[in-house]
Amino acid sequence: MKLSTATVLYPALYNCPTIVGGKELAPPWYESSSYTRQSRIMAESQSKGVVNVGTRKSPLALAQTQIVVDALKKNFPDHEFNIHSMTTTGDRDQNTALYNFGGKGLWTSQLEEKLVNKELDIVVHSLKDMPTVLPEGCVLGCVTSREDPRDTLVIKKELQDKHGWKTLADLPDGSIIGTSSVRRIAQLIRRYPTLKFKDHRGNIQTRLRKLEEDPDLTGIILAAAGLQRMDLGDRITQFLESDNGGILHAVGQGALGVECRADDEEVIRLLKTIENEQTALACEAERALMRALEGGCSVPIGVETKWVDDKLHMKATVVNLRGDHGVDSDITEPVKTHEEADKFGRKLANALVERGGGSILDEITRLRQVPETVK
Template structure:
């Protein structure tokens, strides 16, 4: 990853405490942040503190049914507000678009490939999504993936899957599923890229808001930490993710709503594609917007308003009612 030039930060004896979830992927991401900050500021001390979040503890209920605002972030946020940790490293797709008062998104790191991946059981190594047999069981806990894949492949069967990446892969290898849909970035970060059977094109499945990037959350008034984090900031990714998060925020959808995005940068010009889909995949509202990257949040908000006018709000209202009845 390409990092920004290190900013000038006054030396301090303060130990910077980095908060992380305990999962293998979370720790790999957090240790990456710790390593690069240590390289940028060799005279400083950075230590990692782990904690379990609500989402880590409930593994037998679909994410959509237990609510997802802060599902993987709340405990870390309480730790920051209480002064137990100084900042937290998140998969940006897990970080709500509205943060608690007193906390800010201090930094967005360079993005890995944000696409979704097909990972197949050994018996289907000669297959891709469009050649899997009718009734093949696909594991995913994402309503976004579910809705889009149902739209394109209504002959496939879909089943919820929870647990960390290793747990999900073990279930696949044991034959509980014919295939899984996972994030390319997560598999790459855990050095499991060899499990990626197919990178799913954006035409089939737009990715989650912020997928592939890390979001570092910290106290709004902690100028020292905010200055340190500039060493990790990747401005092109920041523009892309701010557009995506503004799009999601305006639609008031959490990550467990079928909202997908794709962003590209051509010089200083940003293009954002957004989609809202019904759970059965029968209805898709999709559009795009292009404009200056420095106006990323305005572009995201404007695209969301455009989709709402095209019927997205009715779809979201129906999904909310369905999930609440659950």
């Protein structure tokens, strides 16, 4: 976001064309073939304290972006933060199960292209959607305060009223749960082998509507953070965690990550003022574990991270897609820096590998396994 000294001191020279022999030549900014007209406009807007914010178009993504923008506006009332939304690959295809998509970055890569091209200054993501390895030139500028990271069970209203069902343990054999997450499916099969699963995608409102309309579905699994941020927390029938339901959440779940360019010192300065240090360290440890295990949306890795007496405690699990074999481990250590968080996550990843987690992940990757679901 920083402009050159010449641009700041001589804005007229920067913006005006050069006249030679009666002909108008391109202004100085155009000398670089990679410096597009859009980039010039962006540079000019930034000099006036304008920050262009990228996000997906879903209601939840927009609500989360507004949280970040409001926090930045509070700290920098003289700046202008313009939100630019777009539909990503993951948004357009609502039918393909997540585990059938190739590669990563379904919700991030197109926004990152605009970031790299300087059409955007920052991009707000659900941190769980961000790949652990970012494009060259991009960094995780900050991580904001974390909402509840747990998964939840939402049971169809009709069945709640008729049978009084509230938890996974209440559900009869053969009940069908809607989710496209292999992490959720693998952990649920491990603990509730009589449940069945059906691919279930869409934004939160769409998923809740499908739950009530689809006669096959008994319930669905959704992140608590999304429901709470959309003021839909009253739909939750059970919070799921290691001691209740036996499900560990996704890496980064409940946290918002703000991505920016690595060389944009001014933007990074702005972002660091809204970072939550404990959330950032916990999520760095989770992402380090994921990075070491080379996992993504299609790999069944779950975590549960809490601060206990100024020490970080993390549980982690790797489960095969049949749910008949899983590996668990946990550690508790002081973590005060990002370097220590990275080391913490890698240490736990190594413990999982030594106990057989690496073999589980290798089998899934080698055989291109997908979970068994009903149509």
